[in-house]
Amino acid sequence: DTAVSQTPKYLVTQMGNDKSIKCEQNLGHDTMYWYKQDSKKFLKIMFSYNNKELIINETVPNRFSPKSPDKAHLNLHINSLELGDSAVYFCASSPAQETQYFGPGTRLLVL
Amino acid sequence: GENVEQHPSTLSVQEGDSAVIKCTYSDSASNYFPWYKQELGKGPQLIIDIRSNVGEKKDQRIAVTLNKTAKHFSLHITETQPEDSAVYFCASRGAGRRALTFGSGTRLQVQP
Numbered sequence: 001d002t003a004v005s006q007t008p009k010y011l012v013t014q015m016g017n018d019k020s021i022k023c024e025q026n027l028g029h030d031t032m033y034w035y036k037q038d039s040k041k042f043l044k045i046m047f048s049y050n051n052k053e054l055i056i057n058e059t060v061p062n063r064f065s066p067k068s069p070d071k072a073h074l075n076l077h078i079n080s081l082e083l084g085d086s087a088v089y090f091c092a093s094s095p096a097q098e099t100q101y102f103g104p105g106t107r108l109l110v111l
Numbered sequence: 112g113e114n115v116e117q118h119p120s121t122l123s124v125q126e127g128d129s130a131v132i133k134c135t136y137s138d139s140a141s142n143y144f145p146w147y148k149q150e151l152g153k154g155p156q157l158i159i160d161i162r163s164n165v166g167e168k169k170d171q172r173i174a175v176t177l178n179k180t181a182k183h184f185s186l187h188i189t190e191t192q193p194e195d196s197a198v199y200f201c202a203s204r205g206a207g208r209r210a211l212t213f214g215s216g217t218r219l220q221v222q223p
Contacts, residue, residue, distance in 0.1 A: 004154075031209060033209075033210065040215075041149075041198060041215070041216045042213070042215060042216075043155070043200060043213040043216075044213070045210040045211070045212075048209055048210055050209070055209060056209060056210050058210075090154050090155070094209075099145060099157055099160060100145075100157075100211060101157070102147075102154035102155045102156070103154050104153060104154045105152075105153070105154050
C-alpha cells in the first residue's frame with residue numbers, strides 16, 4: 001500500500017494554463033508538506049498544513065495555492081503556469097515534528 | 112534561516128569501499144538531522160536520522176555521526192554495493208520548526 005501518493009505522476013501543459021496536483025496520505029499523520037525540486041535537485045519547502053491549517057508559507061508566488069480538504073489530503077493549485085514552474089513537486093507527511101515521508105513526486109513540464 | 116551545506120556534490124567509489132558524505136548547518140538550535148536517499152524517478156526515502164542528544168547512530172552498513180560543537184554531521188556507508196548508487200540528501204530541522212532544510216545533494220556512484 002502506498003503511504004503517500006500523488007496524482008498525476010507526469011503533467012505536461014502550456015504556459016498560462018491552470019493545473020492542480022493532488023496528494024493523499026494513509027498514515028494518519030497530522031502534518032503535510034509541499035516541496036519543490038528544481039533541475040539541479042535542490043529541495044525546498046513551499047507549504048505545510050497541520051490538521052488542515054496552513055502553518056508554513058514560504059516565499060512562493062501567490063499563483064500557487066494549497067488546499068487541505070481534510071487531514072489526509074493536500075492539493076496544490078497553480079494558476080497561470082510559467083516556464084520556471086517546471087520542476088518535480090513532492091508531497092510529504094509527518095506525525096507532528098517527526099520523520100517526514102515523501103510521495104513519488106509529480107513531474108511538471110511547462111511548454 | 113537555517114542553511115545546510117553538503118559535500119561532495121559527486122562521489123564515485125569502488126564496490127566494497129566506504130563512502131562518506133558531510134554536511135554543516137548554521138542554526139545551533141537545530142535538533143533533528145535525517146538523511147534521505149533518492150533513486151532515479153522516485154521520491155526521497157529516509158535511510159537514517161539522528162537527534163541532537165545522540166552523537167552517533169548505526170543501522171547495518173549505514174552510520175551517522177553528529178558534532179554539535181562544530182555543527183556538522185556525516186553519513187558513512189560501508190561495504191558499498193551498486194544498489195547504493197543514488198542521490199543522498201542531508202537535512203536539518205530547527206527547534207520549533209516543522210520544515211526540513213535540505214543540503215544540495217550528493218550523487219553517489221558505486222562502480223562494480
